[in-house]
Amino acid sequence: MNDESIRPYGLFTTIVLTTIGVGAFSYPRYVCEVAGRDGWISALVAGVLALIMVSLIYYVQKLNNFDSYVEIIFNSFGKFFGYIILFLFMIYVVVTLSVDMRRFAEVLKIYLLQNTPIEFLVLTILALGIYVVGFGVGDLMKFNEVVFFIVFIPMILGFIFLINSVDFTNIMPIGKSGIYETYVSGVYRGFLAFGGYEILFLTAPFIKDRKKIKKITLWSIIFIAVFYSFLTIYCISIFEVEETKSLLWPAITMIASIDIPGNFVERWEGIVMILWILFYFTTFIALLYFACYTMRYGFKIRKARIGAIILIPIIYFITMYADNIIHLDYLCKKLLIPLEFINIVIVPILLFIINVIKKERRRGVR
Numbered sequence: 001m002n003d004e005s006i007r008p009y010g011l012f013t014t015i016v017l018t019t020i021g022v023g024a025f026s027y028p029r030y031v032c033e034v035a036g037r038d039g040w041i042s043a044l045v046a047g048v049l050a051l052i053m054v055s056l057i058y059y060v061q062k063l064n065n066f067d068s069y070v071e072i073i074f075n076s077f078g079k080f081f082g083y084i085i086l087f088l089f090m091i092y093v094v095v096t097l098s099v100d101m102r103r104f105a106e107v108l109k110i111y112l113l114q115n116t117p118i119e120f121l122v123l124t125i126l127a128l129g130i131y132v133v134g135f136g137v138g139d140l141m142k143f144n145e146v147v148f149f150i151v152f153i154p155m156i157l158g159f160i161f162l163i164n165s166v167d168f169t170n171i172m173p174i175g176k177s178g179i180y181e182t183y184v185s186g187v188y189r190g191f192l193a194f195g196g197y198e199i200l201f202l203t204a205p206f207i208k209d210r211k212k213i214k215k216i217t218l219w220s221i222i223f224i225a226v227f228y229s230f231l232t233i234y235c236i237s238i239f240e241v242e243e244t245k246s247l248l249w250p251a252i253t254m255i256a257s258i259d260i261p262g263n264f265v266e267r268w269e270g271i272v273m274i275l276w277i278l279f280y281f282t283t284f285i286a287l288l289y290f291a292c293y294t295m296r297y298g299f300k301i302r303k304a305r306i307g308a309i310i311l312i313p314i315i316y317f318i319t320m321y322a323d324n325i326i327h328l329d330y331l332c333k334k335l336l337i338p339l340e341f342i343n344i345v346i347v348p349i350l351l352f353i354i355n356v357i358k359k360e361r362r363r364g365v366r
Contacts, residue, residue: 008212010141013148014203014286015220019196020227021283022104022276025251027193027228028235032244035186036177037170040232042186047225049187050194053345054221056352057200058214063355066210069201069290070298076354085347086298092339093291094311096195097284098318099336101125102328104280105319107249112273122319125284126312133289133308137206140289144282151278154271155227158255159234165257166237193228195340196283197221198348202290248325252276 031039064072074082105121113121132140175182197220204213235250238257244250256269292307301307322328 006138006141006206006208007145008207008209008216010138010145011200011203011207011213012216012220012223013144014141015197015199015217016223017144017148017151017279017282018199018286019194019220019224020279021196022100022107022280023193024228024231024279025107025249025276026103027190028232028244028250029247030189030193031186031232032236032241034189035182037172037236037241038175038177038182039186039190039236040171040229041175042182042190043228043232044225045183045187046190046194047221047228049191050197050221050225051218053194053348054197054200054217055214056348057198058204058217060348060351060355061201061204061213063359066205068205068293068297070294072201072351073298076351076358083298086294088339089294089343089347090291090311092336092343093287094314095318095336095339097287097291098315098321099328099332100280100283101315101319102322103325104276106325107252107276108273111252111269119320122316125281126316128281129284129288130305130308130312132285133292134303134305137203137289137293140285141203141206144286147278147282151275154275155255158258158271159230161258162234162238162254166234168233168237170237170240171233190228192337192340194221194224195344196287198344199286199290202286202293 027043028039031042035042060072061067064075067075070086073085076082077085101122102118104125105118108121109116109118177186197217200217204210204217207213231251235244235254238254239247239250247253252272255272255275288308288311289304291311292301292304295301295307295310296304301310322331
């Protein structure tokens with residue numbers, strides 16, 4: 001697809017959907033476990049940090065004339081260290097997809113397909129992944145443009161329908177959870193849920209009107225931060241802090257509890273499952289495509305679909321390795337979080353420092 005047909009709106013929806021994913025449904029629990037009733041503040045502050053990080057990524061891309069991620073890595077770190085960083089990125093994406101895949105399958109089995117083996121659910125999504133990565137970046141972004149409205153209109157309606165169930169006094173008093181809990185532990189946990197904004201490295205080079213990239217990117221992060229904050233406020237206001245901490249997926253429980261007089265929608269669990277599937281699938285396809293794109297141009301794999309065929313068995317093995325959700329959370333803390341921190345924080349900062357130094361050296365030579 002020609003980059004002329006890729007609109008800035010496609011960039012906005014791709015960043016939002018890739019970042020939010022299925023993690024949104026457990027986000028209130030994660031931040032409330034450490035920040036208590038001030039978890040919504042942690043979400044907003046984490047959003048500020050994410051704004052800083054995407055600004056660094058944009059600046060790095062601008063200094064490199066919006067080259068591909070692979071070219072930026074090689075030009076900045078050289079081939080030897082570049083391959084190491086790309087390999088770490090591949091591991092990060094594979095582990096992320098595997099952890100989210102298991103969560104996705106577990107929820108589907110609990111709420112929708114009780115008698116269906118998890119293995120079948122996982123293999124079905126992986127097979128779809130192999131097929132979809134054969135399309136271009138533009139097709140991916142156009143798909144996200146459509147899905148964005150499908151997932152967020154019901155979410156907004158859900159917030160409206162739940163307004164009579166919330167008790168905003170449950171978030172009071174504000175700022176009493178402690179500075180460390182709210183602004184250190186809470187922000188750290190909240191910030192990790194912004195993993196996905198690195199998709200900017202893949203998508204930005206395909207946008208023709210590059211003057212709008214920075215503005216669109218910043219607005220996408222603001223949207224995500226406000227969404228996370230609203231989601232946390234609603235969960236705390238409806239369930240209170242302690243119950244929010246005890247629920248595996250508080251957002252699912254919250255939306256499923258909607259009761260509209262007149263049976264406008266008889267079972268909101270069905271709506272939730274549609275949202276769950278779409279949220280996961282958009283994240284899965286975006287990150288899988290990014291990984292396959294990296295393999296194609298970084299490791300000289302002939303086609304993106306071949307890269308997917310190589311990665312799918314690894315993703316399946318890691319997905320099925322965890323015994324249960326508790327084991328999955330343990331693996332997430334020990335393996336995924338360090339990999340995520342390296343790829344969404346350390347690497348962009350190093351890229352920024354290296355490229356600024358290179359720019360100053362070129363200026364000094366002139």
